[in-house]
Amino acid sequence: MGKQRLTIYMFRENVQDIEDIFDLERKSQIGIEVFKIPTNNAFGSDGCLFYKKQEDNTPAWLSYVIPILAEDLPEMKTKSISALLVTRVKERIFAIAFGYGRSLIDLQKIEFNFGLRVALNLIDPKQIRSVDTKLFDDLVLSAKMQVSRDAGLASFNVDTQRDILKSVAGKIDGNDFFNTISGSDSVVLNADIGALKVPRLLEQLLEAYQSEAYKKNFGWVDHLALVRDEKTINLLDNKLVGELRSGVLGSTHLALPDVLDLEDIDAYKIQGTRGVEYPELDLDSYLKELGDALDQLSLEKLKRFHVSVRFSRTQAYDRRGTLYRCLVSEQRLEQGGRLYVLIEGRWFEVDKLLVEEVDSYLEERITFDAKGFPDAKVGEKETNYNQRLVRESGGGLLLLDAKVFRPQGARTGIEFCDVLSKEGEIIHVKRKSRSSTLSHLFAQGTVSAKTFLGDQSFRSELRDYIRDQVKVGHSDDWSQVLPDMNESVVPNRYCIRYLIIAKSSRTGMDWLPFFSKITLIQNTKELLQMGYKVTVGRVSVSD
Structure with missing residues (x-):
């Protein structure tokens, strides 16, 4: 046979x-x-x-x-x-x-x-044919990588700090x-x-x-250890339910546990909201749709309610897992301060040494500060916040939001930053939400800084634009911010500042999701090697 x-x-x-x-x-x-x-x-x-x-x-x-x-x-x-x-x-x-x-x-x-x-x-570690990984940032990035012939793990460019290995195939x-x-x-x-x-x-x-x-x-796959202690699981579940009921999400969102072709999905349903169809799998929208029923949300319901997708090819809904299994969350327990992540319905403890290594690096190399920057208003769009920030600065800030400059030889342009200060702060602003990822924000800052440092024509275009925007009589104030045409950039005169608009009850650096911290570190290392300073700050949201 x-x-x-x-x-x-x-x-x-x-x-x-x-x-x-x-x-x-x-x-x-x-x-x-x-x-x-x-x-x-x-x-x-x-x-x-x-x-x-x-x-x-x-x-x-x-x-x-x-x-x-x-x-x-x-x-x-x-x-x-x-x-x-x-x-x-x-x-x-x-x-x-x-x-x-x-x-x-x-x-x-x-x-x-x-x-x-x-x-x-x-x-055989030298005869791997394919690997599937997931990166759990403020969204879930799934990747399936195959090679044309047997190879070692290095050929797949797996990031052993950030990537979670979901499957492997080989001889x-x-x-x-x-x-x-x-x-x-x-x-x-x-x-x-x-x-x-x-x-x-x-x-x-x-x-x-x-x-x-x-x-x-x-051995690196053990960075995440499955939690089996029922008491710990109960404590984590209670924290999760309390966070969902409050409606103020720290580091919790929804993601399908299986890798599906998103182009084949045209709607989602989540039990508990009477057949409401969602164009995207968004936790904020679901909690808002629950209305008064949010107060009765329980662990039992999270594990009983199902998430279904409607495939465009069949127009039929298919269950893809319970609501609990589709939640991605980070929680810390006060006792011991250990970090846990909920992935596909299971709690994992993040390796303590890895957490300490990440937090120690951030504390030593990055300033976490948003002093002097006003709170964002409820419902205020990122663009409107940037405009108000500049308007209230008394001339100390210049608005560059959505202004695209084209690097030499590039087919597409890039944004230099959202706001520039006279002190040389290159400020990138992002409202933390479902549609705006922190990984993209951090990468944007690195690309901008590299281009500013190495592309003279890019700096020339930027300088000309700033001169045109500044009021008559104030150009000298801003001419000191950028180097002259024949001068090189002195990176230590500049600070790459990330401002993240986010509600959070967490203190210190814990408002930033753990896997976003790892992304920040990777980008920060590049920026520091170039000679820039780096600052990260959370802008609160108030009425």
Whole structure:
């Protein structure tokens, strides 16, 4: 027989009954909509196959083409079957999904990163074929990278401080059952074995999962450690619910747990708001839509309410996970001051040494200060704040917001900054929101500073523009800010200042999300190497 593609899940140790792999809704359907057939003695008496037949469906594209056809089409229906082969090996329950079998599983009960750890322990580190990463900043950036031939991790440009490894695929040597593997929460492989040998295969995978060989080449994946202590999880969940009820979000937003083609999604629904359709997955909009019901938001509802997407190709809504699983959040507990992140329905503790390293660097190298800058007003747009900032400065600031200058040889222009001060502060302003990312803000400051330092024609265009904007009789005041035509930039005369408009009850640097801090550090290192000073400040929002 040929090779069989197997998608394998392992369940947590506290899942002891085979039927407990389902949620309560699915469990109640066993014998009605979900059917069960036991395996024979040759395979193992503790195994069984669960399956569910789907109703016949008419393809969505059919109604689109019918109006242009000269003849009637025969009846066209599609049908799918979901199936799970479930068994127990050495006190752990495994499920192999066929068809849409994954949809039957309660994903909260699977062993997180089972497949990833198995793959990292088995793959030859020089024979990796693909990696999937996620970067959790103030938005989630998913990346899938493949190479045309086997390569080491360095070929994928993975940032081991910021990127979270979600899956890896590659070759393994010396295995009789399979020679390639892909691992994430599940193991995916093409097995050259019959079904009777599946228990032996599962024993191999369990042994690989329990190994710590991965630490030699991939130890950095442990920067995030899964929190298993129920007391800690309860404390974190309570903090999260309290933050959501307050409506003042610190470092919490929504993101789909799966990588989907966003061009194929035209709407979202989130339970709890009576069928409201959202053009984007936005937590602020959802909380506002809840209205008075926000006070009754609970952990139970977060784990019960589902997020669904409507695919443009079918116009049908598909559940993609619970609201809780779609939340991305950072929380600190007062006791111990440890940093935790909620990702895809699981709390992780960020490595303490990494947190200390990041915070120490920021404290030593960057000034956190927004003194002298007025609060933003509720509902005030970023552009209006910049205009008011300049207007109230008494001539000490110059507005450059949205003014684009073209570097030499470039096809597109860049903004130098939003506001420039006579003291040489190059000020970039951003209102922290769903649509404006801090990573973009920090990168913008670095690109601007590089261009200002190295491109004489860019500086000349900037100088001419400023001279035209300054009132008659005041040009001498501003001529000292920029170097003359034949002079070089002296970077230590300038400060790159980031002003971030954001509501927050957090003190010190903690209003800035942890992964945004790492992005800031990467950009700051470049700026400091060029000779600039760097300052970051939070502008409060007041009535």
